[in-house]
Amino acid sequence: MHKKLLNEATFHLTIAAEGPLLVKLGTEGWDPTVPDMQFIRTRHARLGETIFIPGSSLKGTLRSYSEKIARTLDVYCCDPFHKTDSCSKSLEGLARESNATAIYDQSCVACKLYGSTNLAGRAAFADAYPTVDLKSHLTKRTAVAIDRVLGSVAVGPFDFEALTEGEFATTIRLRNFELWQLGLLGLAVRDLCLGRVRVGYGKSRGFGSVSARLDKLELRSIAAGGLALGDGELSVKGIGALLDDEERKSYGITSEAETKPVSVAANPEQSDEVLGSSVLFKRESNSADWFAPGVDALLGECVKTAWNSFIAEDKQRRAK
Numbered sequence: 001m002h003k004k005l006l007n008e009a010t011f012h013l014t015i016a017a018e019g020p021l022l023v024k025l026g027t028e029g030w031d032p033t034v035p036d037m038q039f040i041r042t043r044h045a046r047l048g049e050t051i052f053i054p055g056s057s058l059k060g061t062l063r064s065y066s067e068k069i070a071r072t073l074d075v076y077c078c079d080p081f082h083k084t085d086s087c088s089k090s091l092e093g094l095a096r097e098s099n100a101t102a103i104y105d106q107s108c109v110a111c112k113l114y115g116s117t118n119l120a121g122r123a124a125f126a127d128a129y130p131t132v133d134l135k136s137h138l139t140k141r142t143a144v145a146i147d148r149v150l151g152s153v154a155v156g157p158f159d160f161e162a163l164t165e166g167e168f169a170t171t172i173r174l175r176n177f178e179l180w181q182l183g184l185l186g187l188a189v190r191d192l193c194l195g196r197v198r199v200g201y202g203k204s205r206g207f208g209s210v211s212a213r214l215d216k217l218e219l220r221s222i223a224a225g226g227l228a229l230g231d232g233e234l235s236v237k238g239i240g241a242l243l244d245d246e247e248r249k250s251y252g253i254t255s256e257a258e259t260k261p262v263s264v265a266a267n268p269e270q271s272d273e274v275l276g277s278s279v280l281f282k283r284e285s286n287s288a289d290w291f292a293p294g295v296d297a298l299l300g301e302c303v304k305t306a307w308n309s310f311i312a313e314d315k316q317r318r319a320k
């Protein structure tokens with residue numbers, strides 16, 4: 001499946017806490033002397049011991065947000081934790097046959113983008129590290145859990161950490177993407193930037209409000225002709241338009257819209273690569289917008305054309 005590297009989109013993001021934030025270790029028993037409600041920490045070359053947001057945590061958050069978008073539009077997404085109905089479980093037979101084409105073809109929208117145990121995801125999330133040391137912004141809070149019926153204390157009091165302010169920098173890399181995937185991931189990133197996606201623990205208790213900025217969006221086409229820029233217009237091809245008919249079939253790409261590029265009015269920086277070409281959208285640091293000029297048009301066009309065609313075709317296929 002990923003034998004070739006044809007194209008790549010890299011989102012460079014800065015995520016800012018807009019209220020108390022706590023991202024904790026998902027599994028218990030990591031260090032029994034550390035309270036369960038501590039912000040997850042690691043060692044970092046520049047920062048020393050530091051809190052951070054694991055890439056896997058951001059990935060899970062944006063995945064479930066993308067699933068919500070898809071389900072709102074009546075597009076099927078599996079429950080990745082379901083014992084029998086997840087793509088990870090239902091496509092196990094195909095995995096034993098190493099039938100990568102059929103696995104991709106039959107995986108749901110979320111698994112096609114974010115992956116499953118049978119399929120490597122197209123989107124890779126790096127860990128997000130603080131831009132400066134944030135120790136002074138970590139506070140200890142005490143809470144109790146109240147029994148809803150009796151009104152008495154059910155658990156606690158217990159201490160937990162919360163970050164009150166601070167910023168984290170990270171990247172999301174989308175490789176060998178179809179245009180609908182750039183559109184769907186773009187929608188989720190936009191909503192993260194606009195403060196519509198909560199991160200970490202206690203989302204229903206007023207925790208986890210964040211906003212974000214897309215500092216840079218880098219598009220790279222390793223295949224010839226994947227990006228064309230001229231006269232203020234940028235045209236971008238997904239892998240569907242970079243493969244011939246035979247290869248497209250073998251990659252499990254079925255949507256007609258993926259055979260054509262999207263074109264938008266945009267003027268990103270262009271640089272010639274040793275292999276292929278790349279463009280860079282750079283947000284001005286004093287800009288009031290979350291994106292660089294042209295980014296919203298590009299992501300919007302991927303949604304309007306490729307994502308809308310893809311979901312129409314996906315619904316038809318599943319109705320059969």
Ligand SMILES: [Zn+2]
Pocket residue numbers: 077078079086087088107108109110111112116
């Ligand atoms: Zn799935």
